[in-house]
Amino acid sequence: MNNDPREANRHPAHSDKQDKKPLDATLLDEQLVAYLDGELDAESGRRIEALLASDPEVRGRLQSLERTWDLLDELDAAPVGEPFTHTTLEMVAVAAREEVEQERAVAPRRRRRRRLAILGAILAAAVLGFLSIALLTPDPNRQLLVDLPVLVNLDEYRQVASVEFLRLLRKEKLFDAEATGTADAGLMAVDGPTAARRHRIESMSPEQKDELRRAAARFAVLGPADQQRLRQLDARVRSGDDSPKLQAVMHRYCDWLKSLPLYSRSELAELGPEARVKWVKRRLSFEDQAREGGGRLGGRDTETLGKWMNDCVERHEAAFLKTLPEPQRKRLSEFSDSAMRHRLVAGQMWLSWQRAHADEPGKMPPWVSENDLRRLRSQLSPQARKRLESRPTAQEQWNLVLAWMRHAMRPAASHAHGPLNPDDERLAAFFEKLPDEERNRLLSLPGEEMQRQLLRLYLTRIHAPGPPMQRGGGFDRPKRPGDDRAPKPSDKAGKASRS
């Protein structure tokens, strides 16, 4: 939008004969904002609408204001728990008592009695309110028995989220296999009357009881609606004719999920059934491809690949930068530290390669040419070159190079910082190292949200510092001050589990 009032005055609405008053750009903005807020009268609204219909620039202005406003929805809303309500009511009750005390000192006896009666009523009501909530809360043991089938499969139910998803997996023949006794054992063993369930719990090992207790705690922090949804899911999974097969698919699917990075699991859980099945299919196909032709390169070839990537970044940096939005390009140009800028550009370029691949597998970005691939081929060892040349087209070769690069990144990331797929123990260790304030904030969140935010913190703190490659080639980088934040003792475990 042009800020020049003279420009603004050229708009038809501004030259409206009914309104001789110049409408400058600021006033126009005010009118646009008021229009968005539904604060214009009918006449002004019509004038703005006419202006919007005739002037694409003003339309763009309005859209940009509206979209910015919509972005405020990103601001998180922190939930407030019952303890806070309790404290607030107690505080007010104390204030009420003080008020009455003061009144008592000056007021006649009759009035004092009335005040005291009111105070009594306030306190009694508050206490009664909380007592009634407490009394209405079901006996934990009874509830545990009722929810036992949900609790023993809690994590799996939360992952699959709907019976429709399981049926879609079956329909697509994903994770399909004949239901086995083992697969069904978990559910069947906890089904049946309450007495049988009680007996089942009593016969559990201490570890199993601990696990059940933890599941009950996780279940308890879910909202009533989520709890009810899981109970319904459990009922539907166990009641259909296809129940044994659905259960088998669920167990296999959840076993497979364990092989995914936590963030992928977390992201998957947010998708609807059909989108999730689609994602799973792509992932499985990707894994198949990797098994068939991808794989890792040897140490020397990995180093060659790293140098080649750096070379690509330097060679195509200018062309790549032209594709970035102006503000981003400007910010990058403001970095005086050329090594830092190089890392940032490299990171962004690597991201764009992956995105181009996601759009269309094998699609080569415009700033990587067949010459680049030829150069890489000439630098690789004969074995690696042979593997690359076995792919007939440049697209397929590029696919393989991308797969190599992903594999090459993996050890660098996990050696330097820790795995991208942290287990509970590693997350717990990370949590313990957080500052008190941050830990308290996390602890105040509902279980699932806490887990999600903790994982985000882990990924951003532990992994954010690492560039994909360094100037000069190779994937290793010198130790930097921030590295000490990674949980070192378990790094060895991370390496071992990947080797």
Place this chain on the structure above:
Amino acid sequence: MLQVRDDNAVAFEELVARYQGRLVNLLRHQVGGRELAEDLTQEVFLRVYRSRKSYTPGAKFATWLFTIAHHVASNALRDRSRRHEVTLRPHDSGPLGARPLDKMLQASSGQMPARLLDKVEMREMVRMAMEALGQRQRMAVLLSKFEGLSYAEIAEIMEISPQAIKSLLCRARENLREVLQPYFDNGNVILSDAKDVSDREVPDDE
């Protein structure tokens, strides 16, 4: 509120339950820091209780409540400024730290799921943009955006004219647009990718 005025404890409890979350969030964004926001929220309820007798039946309760909240928040910010207190807002040390772009680009270097980071980054950007607004602009934005109050109601709460609120909100939105636009242009692409993740996203390799 009339029942509260007449010393109905259950009504007061219901009032607390209904408004506490909204107040905590409003005050958290206004003064920064969850703990302080909770303290101030309790202060607001205490004031509501103490001044219940002055509540007039014609007044909209939310307007009255947020007027009290506005005073409480303004006092807290004034006190803080008098003490020259420089508090590190909890989010200053958030996931993206002080140089979000730097971190974003580094983190998007193949070691992070882009979609996850984009959302985190966007939230940080929005939070920072809000924090960069002046106190009055921020309050007007919060009341308009999250409480859905009209200009007239916000004007009553902030004790200025509706026309001044119109200008205030216009400047606030323009300020937000200026800060967020670069990320918005970029983020829009990324986020629209994310919406269609099933079609576009290649599963991340570990």
